Amino acid sequence: MPIAPEHRDLYQAFLDQGLDAWLARLPDQLARGLDRQRFGDLPAWEKAVAKLPALPGDRQVRLDADTVSVEVDLTDGQRRQVENLLGKLAPWRKGPYRLGGIAIDTEWRSDWKWQRVAPHLAPLAGRRVLDVGGGNGYHAWRMAGHGAEFVLVIDPSPRFFWQFRAVRHFVGDADGGRTHFLPVGIEEVPEALGVFDTVFSMGVLYHRPSPLEHIQQLREALRPGGELVLETLVVAGDETTVLLPGERYAAMPNVYFLPSSAALCQWLERCGLTNVRVVDEAVTTTDEQRATAWMSFQSLADFLDPADSTRTREGHPAPRRAVVLANRPV
Ligand SMILES: Nc1ncnc2c1ncn2[C@@H]1O[C@H](C[S@+](CC[C@H]([NH3+])C(=O)[O-])CC(=O)[O-])[C@@H](O)[C@H]1O
Numbered sequence: 309m310p311i312a313p314e315h316r317d318l319y320q321a322f323l324d325q326g327l328d329a330w331l332a333r334l335p336d337q338l339a340r341g342l343d344r345q346r347f348g349d350l351p352a353w354e355k356a357v358a359k360l361p362a363l364p365g366d367r368q369v370r371l372d373a374d375t376v377s378v379e380v381d382l383t384d385g386q387r388r389q390v391e392n393l394l395g396k397l398a399p400w401r402k403g404p405y406r407l408g409g410i411a412i413d414t415e416w417r418s419d420w421k422w423q424r425v426a427p428h429l430a431p432l433a434g435r436r437v438l439d440v441g442g443g444n445g446y447h448a449w450r451m452a453g454h455g456a457e458f459v460l461v462i463d464p465s466p467r468f469f470w471q472f473r474a475v476r477h478f479v480g481d482a483d484g485g486r487t488h489f490l491p492v493g494i495e496e497v498p499e500a501l502g503v504f505d506t507v508f509s510m511g512v513l514y515h516r517p518s519p520l521e522h523i524q525q526l527r528e529a530l531r532p533g534g535e536l537v538l539e540t541l542v543v544a545g546d547e548t549t550v551l552l553p554g555e556r557y558a559a560m561p562n563v564y565f566l567p568s569s570a571a572l573c574q575w576l577e578r579c580g581l582t583n584v585r586v587v588d589e590a591v592t593t594t595d596e597q598r599a600t601a602w603m604s605f606q607s608l609a610d611f612l613d614p615a616d617s618t619r620t621r622e623g624h625p626a627p628r629r630a631v632v633l634a635n636r637p638v
Pocket residue numbers: 402416418421440441442443444462463464465468492493494495509510511512515
């Protein structure tokens with residue numbers, strides 16, 4: 309089967325990185341992750357990205373600033389066309405981006421999370437990085453901006469795949485072709501890979517019904533000595549505190565375990581990670597997650613108790629997140 313043009317770089321990168329065991333599974337994974345029978349909107353997203361205007365080679369790409377931006381000369385007509393086409397990929401949740409003069413004000417100020425995480429990381433320059441549940445790739449571009457050699461986002465959302473492709477259209481090869489997106493979940497990562505220097509899992513653990521299994525999968529993707537960056541919802545408490553909310557948490561139906569950061573550290577240690585440390589813990593504000601023109605559905609403010617913003621509308625503690633770093637033992 310011929311390789312579709314949008315996947316050629318991914319195949320080449322897997323070859324270059326020696327990810328042979330995974331390479332063999334790519335055709336199946338891509339076919340399933342982008343299956344038009346499963347995801348009826350796929351043709352519309354693909355068409356929107358295909359219609360983006362061809363861009364001049366001369367452009368200014370910034371992957372090392374809070375807004376991932378590509379400045380390029382467009383006519384007024386082209387700019388309106390770009391705005392319209394990018395709008396067809398909405399809702400845009402992770403960003404901010406500025407592409408061809410169009411500011412995409414996303415639901416999340418994902419740059420704020422990056423500011424909490426980045427200062428604590430082993431320098432990313434020259435590293436192979438996996439971003440599990442990386443959304444549309446905003447943080448991946450920032451990782452490339454820090455000089456990572458190979459950044460792979462895995463996320464099962466086909467919408468985010470096409471948002472990533474839209475950003476790729478603007479970035480061109482300014483990142484040296486080091487940033488990639490595979491539309492699969494963590495379950496699809498081959499077992500015992502042991503190759504990544506840094507593995508990120510941000511905003512994913514609380515969606516996993518088996519959090520210890522998730523941590524073990526993350527550990528197995530790391531090379532010995534590699535660094536795990538785990539960011540998740542936590543609750544106040546000691547190492548014995550874990551909340552399993554009911555049907556919904558802040559309106560989300562698929563939320564499972566919310567440990568305290570102390571309990572989370574213990575989980576990581578029990579899963580065989582070392583050097584476990586909490587580097588940040590903060591309440592999520594309605595300035596960080598909010599509805600915008602590019603994500604016009606309800607957002608955090610609608611999910612909190614109107615009379616008490618320290619509670620969700622279901623009566624649980626309001627969202628609070630911790631960033632924990634750890635290493636796979638050498
Ligand atoms: N099984 C799975 N495997 C991998 N990813 C999954 C899975 N199921 C859902 N996802 C993906 O996990 C992401 C969770 S958002 C975090 C984004 C970014 N990391 C952020 O930190 O801003 C949550 C948040 O907004 O906090 C979504 O993009 C899902 O598609």
